[in-house]
Amino acid sequence: MSNPIISYNNIISSLGFNSQEVVEQIAQGKTGLRSITKPTILEKPFISSMVDPEKLKAAYRKIAPTSPHTRLEQMMLVSLSDTIQKANIKLSGRVGLIISTTKGNIDVLDNKNPFSRERAYLSKLALEIGNFFGFTTEPIVVSNACVSGVLALSIAKRLVNGQKFDHIFVVAGDLVTKFIISGFNAFQALSDEPCRPYCKTRTGINIGEVATSVLVTKHHSLAIEESVEIVGDASCNDANHISGPSRTGEGLYRSVQSALKEAKLNASEIDYISAHGTATQYNDEMESIAFNRCGMQETPINSLKGYFGHTLGASGLLETIIGMHSLKRNTLFPSVGFRELGVSHSLNIIQKPKETPLNIFLKTASGFGGSNTAAIFKKI
Amino acid sequence: MNKNNFIQGYCRIKDNTVLKNEELLFSEDTSTLNEFLKLAYQHFKTDYSKFFKMDRLSKLGFLCADVLLNSLKENNLFQENTAIVLANKSASLDTDRKYQKSIEDADNYFPSPAVFVYTLPNICMGEISIRHKLYSENSFFIFDAFNADYLWEYTNSLLQNKKADSVLCGWVDVDEDSYEAFLYVVSANGNLNHTKEEITRLYFTNE
Numbered sequence A: 001m002s003n004p005i006i007s008y009n010n011i012i013s014s015l016g017f018n019s020q021e022v023v024e025q026i027a028q029g030k031t032g033l034r035s036i037t038k039p040t041i042l043e044k045p046f047i048s049s050m051v052d053p054e055k056l057k058a059a060y061r062k063i064a065p066t067s068p069h070t071r072l073e074q075m076m077l078v079s080l081s082d083t084i085q086k087a088n089i090k091l092s093g094r095v096g097l098i099i100s101t102t103k104g105n106i107d108v109l110d111n112k113n114p115f116s117r118e119r120a121y122l123s124k125l126a127l128e129i130g131n132f133f134g135f136t137t138e139p140i141v142v143s144n145a146c147v148s149g150v151l152a153l154s155i156a157k158r159l160v161n162g163q164k165f166d167h168i169f170v171v172a173g174d175l176v177t178k179f180i181i182s183g184f185n186a187f188q189a190l191s192d193e194p195c196r197p198y199c200k201t202r203t204g205i206n207i208g209e210v211a212t213s214v215l216v217t218k219h220h221s222l223a224i225e226e227s228v229e230i231v232g233d234a235s236c237n238d239a240n241h242i243s244g245p246s247r248t249g250e251g252l253y254r255s256v257q258s259a260l261k262e263a264k265l266n267a268s269e270i271d272y273i274s275a276h277g278t279a280t281q282y283n284d285e286m287e288s289i290a291f292n293r294c295g296m297q298e299t300p301i302n303s304l305k306g307y308f309g310h311t312l313g314a315s316g317l318l319e320t321i322i323g324m325h326s327l328k329r330n331t332l333f334p335s336v337g338f339r340e341l342g343v344s345h346s347l348n349i350i351q352k353p354k355e356t357p358l359n360i361f362l363k364t365a366s367g368f369g370g371s372n373t374a375a376i377f378k379k380i
Numbered sequence B: 001m002n003k004n005n006f007i008q009g010y011c012r013i014k015d016n017t018v019l020k021n022e023e024l025l026f027s028e029d030t031s032t033l034n035e036f037l038k039l040a041y042q043h044f045k046t047d048y049s050k051f052f053k054m055d056r057l058s059k060l061g062f063l064c065a066d067v068l069l070n071s072l073k074e075n076n077l078f079q080e081n082t083a084i085v086l087a088n089k090s091a092s093l094d095t096d097r098k099y100q101k102s103i104e105d106a107d108n109y110f111p112s113p114a115v116f117v118y119t120l121p122n123i124c125m126g127e128i129s130i131r132h133k134l135y136s137e138n139s140f141f142i143f144d145a146f147n148a149d150y151l152w153e154y155t156n157s158l159l160q161n162k163k164a165d166s167v168l169c170g171w172v173d174v175d176e177d178s179y180e181a182f183l184y185v186v187s188a189n190g191n192l193n194h195t196k197e198e199i200t201r202l203y204f205t206n207e
Helices: A020-029 A053-062 A071-087 A121-133 A143-160 A178-186 A250-263 A282-295 A312-329 B032-041 B050-054 B056-074 B094-104 B123-132 B148-160 B196-205
Strands: A007-013 A034-036 A047-050 A096-101 A138-140 A168-172 A209-219 A228-235 A272-274 A301-302 A360-367 A371-379 B006-014 B016-022 B023-027 B082-088 B136-144 B165-175 B178-187
Touching: A007 A020, A007 A071, A020 A312, A020 B056, A034 B006, A047 A178, A053 A071, A071 A121, A071 A168, A071 A360, A096 A121, A096 A143, A096 A312, A121 A138, A138 A143, A143 A168, A143 A209, A143 A228, A143 A312, A143 A360, A143 A371, A168 A312, A168 B006, A168 B082, A178 B094, A209 A312, A228 A250, A228 A312, A250 A282, A250 A360, A250 A371, A282 A312, A282 A360, A301 B006, A312 A371, A312 B056, B006 B056, B006 B196, B016 B056, B023 B032, B032 B056, B056 B082, B056 B094, B056 B165, B056 B178, B082 B123, B082 B148, B094 B165, B123 B136, B148 B165, B148 B178, B148 B196, B178 B196
Parallel strands: A096 A138, A096 A168, A272 A301, A272 A360, B082 B136, B082 B165
Antiparallel strands: A007 A209, A007 A228, A034 A047, A138 B136, A168 A209, A228 A371, A360 A371, B006 B016, B006 B178, B016 B023, B165 B178
């Protein structure tokens, strides 16, 4: 049995409002990260990539909303509207909707936010998105910290392989808010400069925001140029610590092994790894241990956090879409910000754009709660 | 096609009572959830100091899972590769509100990492995983109300694709004064059929 594929896709970000535009910027070596001065979020300047409010307003107006939406809803609606329009399939009872987010409309808890606090319930957010397009099935919200975006693809694949759905639209998004930035700042995890994953002199994470969406479908006839098949996927917990990654990379190692087994592939058959690489000391170190245990130290690897920052529940989906375009272009994009290896086990960090035949890539993510997800995608 | 799966057991914590299968294990009238959970913790001789660092959602899910998984362990029914599939309505809003209070006012600004980390619903699954050494599949879903459909569908897919040998699943929700945990374990063996109807019946019977 062949697995579902990922087809139409969209990215709403500081680097553009559709996937092609965003990937073109990355190909030109541009980053969306810059210094932001916004005392309503943090008293000192911070590095982030945020969606341009004017551009969002214009794009949102174009989709002709009839009731007001929060900022995150607007981003998700604009993204999903592009993907649904391109897919052009009827939203019947065989079409599902998965929403991936860690914090949803968390900004409505703020006293100054005009929306009702009710909107902080993720099911309310989901209902807004589902009703706007007229989905007839109940939306499924996945909220599993930083692995949510990749996990949502894994869940979509499993549900499409089940009995209920032929197609599932997945939309993912999270905002840069005072809530999130103050939290990572309290953890002393924020970097004062654009982040440098796996680098010796890395100083921490940047948080960014995007909304992004894809169609996952069992109908291979809906494939487009950058389509990939989801050939294997797994999530394994570290069972070790709620806020620190495992010292042995246990959950990530197990996730990759399980995904490889399902895909019936060896480590050497992976052409490229799109890793998590948040640029915190512990995360990057943990990944180097796990990938070495997997025998993947020679496999070209990057983290895309240097282009967007960590976009939380959207990051896994965002980075999977970039990976799909990487495969289509047969081009490895550099892990921007990297200078000199700063993890204990060797990794083959991509430092310059490189054209090379690419067929299969591995996407991984790890997050709070000891969660890890790995998914393997193959060109069709 | 679908191999039959079974519900091995279930546990429910609600209205100051702990029920396992049909049996009332503990009941105590207290005014707060935290107080009740502390008494239940003592009653079950839980002995796990990290419990007191957890937020209310994690404490509730942790205790409910502990009662259920420990009883499977006593009967040699516990399986190492047990996945966790949880759902609720309020995600981590209970702690989100608490954290929001700590950043709302510039004159009273004290964001704490220890609170911030619990502003994710899946931390509850992390706590259960650490306690029972579950290096397994975890996913946290949010629905408007208890939804047997998706839990059933997703649990079956995990078992069928051999991603897990058994699945701890259910509903764990804390929202201001209301709370509820209903967890059950599904595997290839057991007494109750794993069907949407049966899950719904168990959920509502003990309500």
